[in-house]
Amino acid sequence: MGAVAHKPKLYEQVAERLEEAITAGTLRPGDKLPSVRQLSLRERVSISTVLQAYLHLEAEGLIETRPQSGHYVRRRERPQLAEPQLSRPASTATLVTVSSLVASVYQSMGDARMVQLGAASPSPELLPTRRLFRELNALTRDARDRGVQYDVLPGCVELRQQLARRSMDWGCSLAMDDFITTFGASEAVHLCLLAVARPGDTIAIESPAYYGTLQAIEALGLRALEIPSCPCNGMQMEALEAALTRRRIAAVLVVPSFSNPVGSCMPDVRRQRLVNLLDAHDVPLIEDDIYGDLHFGPERPRSCKAFDKRGNVMLCGSFSKTLAPGFRVGYVAPGRFRERVELLKFSTSVTTATLPQYAIARFLQSGGYDRHLRSLRRRLCAQVQRMTSAVAEFFPEGTRVTRPTGGQLLWVELPQQVDVLTLHAKALEAGISIAPGPIFSARTDTYRNCFRLSCGHPWTPRIEAAMATLGALARSLA
Structure with missing residues (x-):
């Protein structure tokens, strides 16, 4: 017997029709999509189905949510960066000695004067x-x-x-x-x-x-x-x-x-x-x-x-x-x-x-928790997309970045010649905090060209300027 074809779920059908319109150019980058209620009436589906369809398109990177404004076709002005490759750590067990390095990095993550691009905490603006x-x-x-x-x-x-x-x-x-x-x-x-x-x-x-x-x-x-x-x-x-x-x-x-x-x-x-x-x-x-x-x-x-x-x-x-x-x-x-x-x-x-x-x-x-989660997930998804676009725009050629389907973190892999501890020091001088790669391994000579970015804060001109500065510093080291 032949395999049974997968029947798309209702939200997938709605998302597919919107994706076809985006691909065909009927909906152009920057165009505003119908409100959730409008699309619900037009497609004759529930509001929750439309929300699922929009979440699906956000996860695919086709649309973005702008707080207090609505859903928009995402501008795809730059090619998608490659993902980091499979990690290749040493195959032997070792005692861990990261605490002193973590302590020095963590101090900057708690400094309110810094633009916090490293701490994996959601902004209070996103919390109830x-x-x-x-x-x-x-x-x-x-x-x-x-x-x-x-x-x-x-x-x-x-x-x-x-x-x-x-x-x-x-x-x-x-x-x-x-x-x-x-x-x-x-x-x-x-x-x-x-x-x-x-x-x-x-x-x-x-x-x-x-x-x-x-x-x-x-x-x-x-x-x-x-x-x-x-x-x-x-x-x-x-x-x-x-x-x-x-x-x-x-x-x-x-x-x-x-x-x-x-x-x-x-x-x-x-x-x-x-x-x-x-x-x-x-x-x-x-x-x-x-x-x-x-x-x-x-x-x-x-x-x-x-x-x-x-x-x-x-x-x-x-x-x-x-x-x-x-x-x-x-x-x-x-x-x-x-x-x-x-x-x-x-x-x-x-x-x-x-x-x-x-x-x-x-x-x-x-x-209240479920209602809050629906909003939080939409906003984090949009912020991950904005940070990813900024990495593509500002960082040196050869940079790689992950494509998470949840959470609030990005892992950035810079060209091999960039020493991320040097980048971290220069970033601190510029008022920017990141989480350098060596603190994420038992062997602190590992991931010397990688760092973690947090997407837990709403996108602002200050964050955009910090990403531009960080990218310029990385390019100077490359």
């Missing part, structure tokens, strides 16, 4: 700050003793109930008691590492990897084994499988959805293969899903936890990238390691701050 403060004010009046008492492990009941409900969007079916609340995803990951590894053990990670992960590995006296990773699809399974047969690995730590710093998104088939592979070797998987809600397409990626049948996946997440970085509200669903993680949580920080948990729980329960 006033709504969250109203929730906090109401709780301060109503919580009474509960607001100043220690919370009881495993954490705020109302928040864990909301997490259990949301787990269905992740492809899981988790219960409230599967979760433990934490001080952000950082503490969740730290607790998981403590639960499954001992000093001297080896942890397999993506390369490049988030510097916070590297610092946690360093602080615990562990070794990092960097696995080659694709900027589009994440960790290379063949390389990981080879490493598992050669040496003992205590755990694998990945950010499968819109990874930091590269922005890769592991396809479902790879996630399932990863879970099955680690089950076969009896190696736990620590999954950092902090960016999972920031997808630009119509559907959220399924978590690796969705394929977990043995409790071998330790799912970590937080609301730091979507709601309130300063609230430090995270969570972990540690599977078969739950008892161990809860004991470690009590011995390290006792419990998580009470009022921020309740405020976020109330926001989730009201339905």
Whole structure:
């Protein structure tokens, strides 16, 4: 029998008709598209279908959203830059020594006088700050003793109930008691590492990897084994499988959805293969899903936890990238390691701050979170496109840049002769902060021509001028 043809979904049909009009030149670069309501009436589809179609076209780079204005055909004045190639880290595990370099870089990321192009935090302009403060004010009046008492492990009941409900969007079916609340995803990951590894053990990670992960590995006296990773699809399974047969690995730590710093998104088939592979070797998987809600397409990626049948996946997440970085509200669903993680949580920080948990729980329960996410994803998608266009316009020939389908980060690979630590120093003198590549590897002589760009701030003339200056500095070093 022949294969059954894929029938396009309704939003795909709407998006296809608009794409044909753009390709044919009926809709030209800069043209304003119909409003969501107008297109809904014209196409005789729901408003949510039109929103999905516009999100799809944004992810394809064909249109852009301008806040308070509408949707426009994107100007494609420059050719698309090539993506960075598969990373090729050393094949041996090593002790990590990045903390001193990270500390010097991180100071500039917190300087309000700098144009912040490196810190992976969303701008307060994009967050529902006033709504969250109203929730906090109401709780301060109503919580009474509960607001100043220690919370009881495993954490705020109302928040864990909301997490259990949301787990269905992740492809899981988790219960409230599967979760433990934490001080952000950082503490969740730290607790998981403590639960499954001992000093001297080896942890397999993506390369490049988030510097916070590297610092946690360093602080615990562990070794990092960097696995080659694709900027589009994440960790290379063949390389990981080879490493598992050669040496003992205590755990694998990945950010499968819109990874930091590269922005890769592991396809479902790879996630399932990863879970099955680690089950076969009896190696736990620590999954950092902090960016999972920031997808630009119509559907959220399924978590690796969705394929977990043995409790071998330790799912970590937080609301730091979507709601309130300063609230430090995270969570972990540690599977078969739950008892161990809860004991470690009590011995390290006792419990998580009470009022921020309740405020976020109330926001989730009201339905405000989903409405906020739809707006946040559209704006981040537009900002990623603007930053990508600026890299193409201002940076030297031979520059490569990633094409993430979610999150808020770009990974830029400059020509080999450009030393990014020199670029970082010159950028600081010009009042610009970036995140240089060497802080994303256990070996700080790696990624010397790469850096991470944050797209978490709305596009402004100040950011455009900073990108032009940064590009000029890079060209001078090339």
